[in-house]
Amino acid sequence: xxxxEQSPQFLSIQEGENLTVYCNSSSVxxxxxxxRQEPGEGPVLLVTxxxxxxxxxLKRLTFQFGDARKDxxxxxxxxxxxxxxxxxxxxNMNRDDKIIFGKGTRLHILP
Amino acid sequence: KAGVTQTPRYLIKTRGQQVTLSCSPISGHRSxxxxxxxxxxxxxxxxxxxxxxxxxxxxxxxxxxxxxxxxSRSEMNVSTLELGDSALxxxxxxxxxxxxxxxxxxxxTRLLVL
Numbered sequence: 217x218x219x220x221e222q223s224p225q226f227l228s229i230q231e232g233e234n235l236t237v238y239c240n241s242s243s244v245x246x247x248x249x250x251x252r253q254e255p256g257e258g259p260v261l262l263v264t265x266x267x268x269x270x271x272x273x274l275k276r277l278t279f280q281f282g283d284a285r286k287d288x289x290x291x292x293x294x295x296x297x298x299x300x301x302x303x304x305x306x307x308n309m310n311r312d313d314k315i316i317f318g319k320g321t322r323l324h325i326l327p
Numbered sequence: 328k329a330g331v332t333q334t335p336r337y338l339i340k341t342r343g344q345q346v347t348l349s350c351s352p353i354s355g356h357r358s359x360x361x362x363x364x365x366x367x368x369x370x371x372x373x374x375x376x377x378x379x380x381x382x383x384x385x386x387x388x389x390x391x392x393x394x395x396x397x398x399s400r401s402e403m404n405v406s407t408l409e410l411g412d413s414a415l416x417x418x419x420x421x422x423x424x425x426x427x428x429x430x431x432x433x434x435x436t437r438l439l440v441l
Contacts, residue, residue, distance in 0.1 A: 249430075257434050258432030258433050258434050258435050259370075259432050261431070306370075314375065314385060315360070316372070317369055318369065319369035320369060320370075
């Protein structure tokens, strides 16, 4: 059973379009993180959300943590080829628990 | 500050052999976590070390082991390699633990078992 489900698995869109990817669970998480991983490299942390309903912005990226702390979304405005990569969400249910990762959304932005 | 470094970057082994991977965390970070990444299972947590003590462990067989040295450098060992152990092995360091701060990942060691 995958505790963190990410959708879609794959997404290919044209440069300039907007997109949203999702990270869902039936469990409550104390915090969630979003990472981006490029080929041949390790994941790079983009943001951490800890409060239900929290919204964080990072340039063209907007992250939201669900009110019930069971889900999160990542919205990209005016996607650029540099946004291409594997987007991973991760979190821990309790403070002392290990971090759990979703399987990721592989995003490809076409120039 | 230098980032997390992992050695070697690539490794080819045969079934039944053993392998040791190394991870040097960011200076000042006391926590090192190890993950296995495969296309089918994604990123799976192996174990975390903090100040030379194993703090948390994932659901992997005993063939997977690790340790951390007093300078926070960490090694993981896989004995009696199986074909299914082929994967990208990532380590991540954080100042106070994976649950208490941001994790910084290394580039990984890609292991191929033939």
